[in-house]
Amino acid sequence: MAEETFHFTSSKLRSLRLQQEWLEWEDRRRAAALQSRNRRCPPSSRARLTRxxxxxxxxxxxxxxxxxxxxxxxxxxxxxxxxxxxxxxxSNQLAWSAEQGREHQTGAEEEEEGRGFWVLTPxxxxxxxxxxxxxxxxxxxxxxxxxxxxxxxxxxxxxxxxxxxxxxxxxxxxxxxxxxxxxxNVLSEEGTTPLHLCTAPESLQGAKLLLEAGAIVNFVARDSEMTPLHVVAARGLEEHVALYLEHGADVSLRTSQGETALNAACAEAEGPGSGRQHQAAARQLLEAGADARAAGRKHHTPLHNACANGCGALAELLLRHGACVNVPNAAGHTPMDCALQAVQDDPNCKPEVLFAALLDYGAQPVHPEMLKHCANFPRALEVLLNAYPCVPSCDTWVEAVLPELWQEHEAFYSSALGMVNQPRQLQHLARLAVRAQLGSHCRQATARLPLPPLLRDYLLLRVEGRIQ
CATH class of the missing domain: 1.25.40.20 (Ankyrin repeat-containing domain)
Structure with missing residues (x-):
């Protein structure tokens, strides 16, 4: 009769079972508490049950x-x-498994050979x-x-x-x-607050709600020592950066590796689109007093990071705010060295913009042997060659030019090759003399001089498509 009168669904049965388990637990808890009182034990030694x-x-x-x-x-x-x-x-996840039957090999040997296979592991x-x-x-x-x-x-x-x-x-x-x-400000197991996890543009409203509820904007994560400002700066979230600065975010705080929020923004600025976002975030930080010369991990300054990512506009922004153009990092590399390496890593960048900015702010001309790194970027090569009073003799960059590229830009490459160890035009020598006099203030001073636009562009190493 009961079976016909009451219909128990699987969910209802499950709920009843859990309720029964709860009642049993409650009975055990009460029995333990009663036993503890009967023994007149001090509170610190009474039996405790965890729910x-x-x-x-x-x-x-x-x-x-x-x-x-x-x-x-x-x-x-x-x-x-x-x-x-x-x-x-x-869930099944891919995990690397070392090849079986290699128990007699040392760890160094296994790592060197790198043998193994990927397996699905639950x-x-x-x-x-x-x-x-x-x-x-x-x-x-x-x-x-x-x-x-x-x-x-x-x-x-x-x-x-x-x-x-x-x-x-x-x-x-x-x-x-x-x-x-x-x-x-509740902490995760990693020692981060919810504000540390507002990492998408759409999370701005959530970040506002957290700050209104008392979230600590300068809270330092347990291991990395990153603040929420580091996180959003690294992702180029300009509105988040502005919001945190309004709530008192400290631009001078460093991570466990010595990185400031500005370091983080410049280190993650990869590619033209990303570079624009991070440039906007960096501008906010610089206007709030961030140090453009602060060296972080491996003594990389923000300018080293911007140059390593091929971000010419970001590099120019840093230079306008006092970044040092010739300071070496821990490996002895200057920002110009990092820029030359970036040319190899990102063939779609426009390195001539970056090279011109560095030279206008006082970077030394690159060693002739380094010209090979931009041999296949004629516009960038022209900018670098025009930093010399005489085109240096160096076969390495000539040999590095791709045949099809030489054919496409034959006028430029032939003019550069023809001027090797030859006297340059007087106007070029005059240009170098003016630039040397202006030094690291070349770009700012040229903008203030009452010069015709063509002459101003010439002083700033305008690309002409040939070497004269």
Whole structure:
């Protein structure tokens, strides 16, 4: 009769089972407490029971949470115990496995030969329902879980729900969690706050909500010692940088490797598009008082990093704010050396802009042997050759030019080759004399001189397509 009268779904049965386990745990807790009182033990030695967390690998539970099905979530999570269960997921990940049968070899030999293969290895991850729903922006589901007693700051799997909501730029869930009392400065297992995880342009609103809730803008991560400002500067998030500076972010703080936020911005500025974003972030930092000469890891200054990434406009920005153009890094390389290497790494960059900026701010002409690095960039090669009073004799750059490129730019290459060890025109020598007199202020001073535009461009090593 009961079977005909009541229909128990699988979710209802699961809920009843969890409730029964909870009651059993409660009975054990009360019995232990009673036994402790009977023995008249001091409070420090009384038996303590930790509230158990149930683990769940049920696909139905996973499906409800990861799809944001509110009706299923409401049916499955009806009390505090279920709302705080541990959800386990297993995924296959590629892992490198050394070749078997090599147990008699030393680690150095194995590393040298590098033999092995990639294998799919199952990896179990743990989290809680609130973290899953908050990370995916399922606000209604997250609200239901909170109302059922989900712990707001539970750090299962390394991060709390607020961390994941910030990392995924789910500003509505960030607002929900903070409204119900989530801690704005809660730490992950890595020692980072939610503000450290606002790393996407869409996370700006979440960052504002965190700061309004009392997030510490200069909080230093435990191991890396990075601040939120370091994080957003490295990603070229100009609006985030401005927001943090408005809330008192300190531009002089350094990471465990000695990097300032400006170092981080310049180090990650790779490619033309990325360079523009990081240039805007760097400008914000410089206007806030960041030191353009601050050396970080391996004594790389922001200018070293900008040049290594081939970012001419960013390098010019740093030079205008006092960056030193001839300072060496730990390896003895100047920014010009880094710029020459960048030409090889990024064939799509426009190195002539970068070389001209460095020379206008006082960089020394490169050693003739280094001209080979830009032999296949005729515009850049012209700028470098015009820094000499006489085209130096050097066969290495001539031999490095690709035949098809020589044919395409034959007029330039032939003019350069014909002027090797030959007297240059008087106007070129006069140009070098004026540039030497202006020194590292060449670009700023030339802009102030009452000169015709053509003459001003000539002084600043305008590319003409031939060497005279």
């Amino acid at each position: 158990p967390r149930h683990s769940c690998r049920d696909p139905a539970v996973h499906s409800a949470l990861f799809s944001g099905n509110l009706q299923q979530v409401q049916a499955l999570f009806q009390d505090e115990d279920t709302a705080n269960m541990i959800v386990e997921t297993v 990896k179990t991850k743990q989290t809680v329902p609130l973290t899953i729903t908050a990370a995916r922006g399922y606000t209604d589901c997250a609200r239901h879980l909170i109302q059922q007693g989900a712990e707001l700051d539970a750090c299962v799997g390394g991060r709390t729900a607020l961390h994941e909501a910030c990392a995924q730029a789910q500003s509505d869930c960030v607002r929900l969690l903070l409204t119900f009392g989530a801690k704005a």
